[in-house]
Amino acid sequence: MSKESVAENLKGLNSPAPAAFGGSGESIHTPEALRTPEAQAVINATVAEAVKSVFASLAPMLQSMALTPEKIAEAEKMRRAPDPATVARELRERKMMQADLAEAEAQKKEQQNQCPHHYPTGQAAWHTVRNFPDRQPRFSCPLCGLWCAPREWRIGPPDQDNPRGRAYIAEAHPLYQDASRVLAAKGM
Numbered sequence: 001m002s003k004e005s006v007a008e009n010l011k012g013l014n015s016p017a018p019a020a021f022g023g024s025g026e027s028i029h030t031p032e033a034l035r036t037p038e039a040q041a042v043i044n045a046t047v048a049e050a051v052k053s054v055f056a057s058l059a060p061m062l063q064s065m066a067l068t069p070e071k072i073a074e075a076e077k078m079r080r081a082p083d084p085a086t087v088a089r090e091l092r093e094r095k096m097m098q099a100d101l102a103e104a105e106a107q108k109k110e111q112q113n114q115c116p117h118h119y120p121t122g123q124a125a126w127h128t129v130r131n132f133p134d135r136q137p138r139f140s141c142p143l144c145g146l147w148c149a150p151r152e153w154r155i156g157p158p159d160q161d162n163p164r165g166r167a168y169i170a171e172a173h174p175l176y177q178d179a180s181r182v183l184a185a186k187g188m
Helices: 003-014 037-065 069-080 084-114 176-186
Strands: 127-129 138-140 152-155 167-170
Touching: 138 176
Parallel strands: none
Antiparallel strands: 127 138, 152 167
8 A cells, every 4th residue: 555545544534423423523633643553552552551550450349349159159058048937937838738638637537437338329339449460359439539458568668777668568458358248249
């Protein structure tokens, strides 16, 4: 590029910025001495030094705002800390739910004890369930939901000595023999 074309390209520096780009429309005159590469280098170095000094003065404030692992851990601990009101409400609701479940279980037992296990017509209400691997039938009463099982092996809940549960023999339901007689009377 020739000196004339460089001067022609730099000519626009003296023209005002368009109003669309936030210019005021007034012309800012840039002296010819500031258009040289040496002057531009000095201006760039001065601006860089000014920016460095501003950030150096802001460094303590930025360090106090920085997210360190300790600050993140503290914030996470505070976020995960349970609200005392929420914990109290959950405990209260859990106790109420346990009381409701105990009451419902007692009502179910009472209903099953009062059930005649016969339809109003006098026919026995026992239904036979045969899909068990030991081939012994089980019986259920559709009126009260009672389940009659024979003497059978069961696996209890896990404990310290038996992590998979303890196997034991459960005795037959007291009404199992009565239900079996109904099945024998039907000839099945």
